[in-house]
Every structure is written in C-alpha cells, then in structure tokens.
Amino acid sequence: MRNVELQERTKKFALRIIKIVGALSRNLTADVLGRQTLRSGTSVAANYREACRARTKAEMISKLAQVEQELDETLLWLELLVESQLVPVHRMGRFTARN
Numbered sequence: 001m002r003n004v005e006l007q008e009r010t011k012k013f014a015l016r017i018i019k020i021v022g023a024l025s026r027n028l029t030a031d032v033l034g035r036q037t038l039r040s041g042t043s044v045a046a047n048y049r050e051a052c053r054a055r056t057k058a059e060m061i062s063k064l065a066q067v068e069q070e071l072d073e074t075l076l077w078l079e080l081l082v083e084s085q086l087v088p089v090h091r092m093g094r095f096t097a098r099n
Contacts, residue, residue: 017041
C-alpha cells in the first residue's frame, strides 16, 4: 500500500509543479527556469513509478536514487524561482521548507 500512497503523492507533486510553471510570467528567465523545473519536477513521479516496477532490489535502489536526485534538482529550481522573485514564496508552501 505504501507504493500506491507514494505514487499518488508524487503525482500530486507533479501537478503542483505544472500549476506553478504554468502561472509564470512570459520572459526568457522564467521560461528557462520553468522548463527546468517542469522537467525535473514531473520526472519524480515517473521515476518513482519505474522504481515500483523494478525487477531486482538493486534496480529499485538505483531508480530511487534517481528520484532523490530529481527532487533535489527540483528544489534548486524552486529556490531560484523564489529568490529571483519570479514566484512569491507563499505560492511554494512546503516546497522550499527544509526541516
């Protein structure tokens, strides 16, 4: 059941990324940062689903490492969007909170 729950959470994460990127203003900086954010943010869900279909434990671990890398990259893009003032911090909610 945990796989299904995380699949749903990563899908919701991807949908939030899509909405944030879709709301960006249209300029070169926002377009470049938005594309990068969209690619890495939506790949989290796809890569997690691949990990769930892994044939071996080693394959699963490798794919989960990719999920972690994509999440970290997405966090960077989200931080840049906020720090460059392209997205107000209140729109990010828990995305940029580090605990």
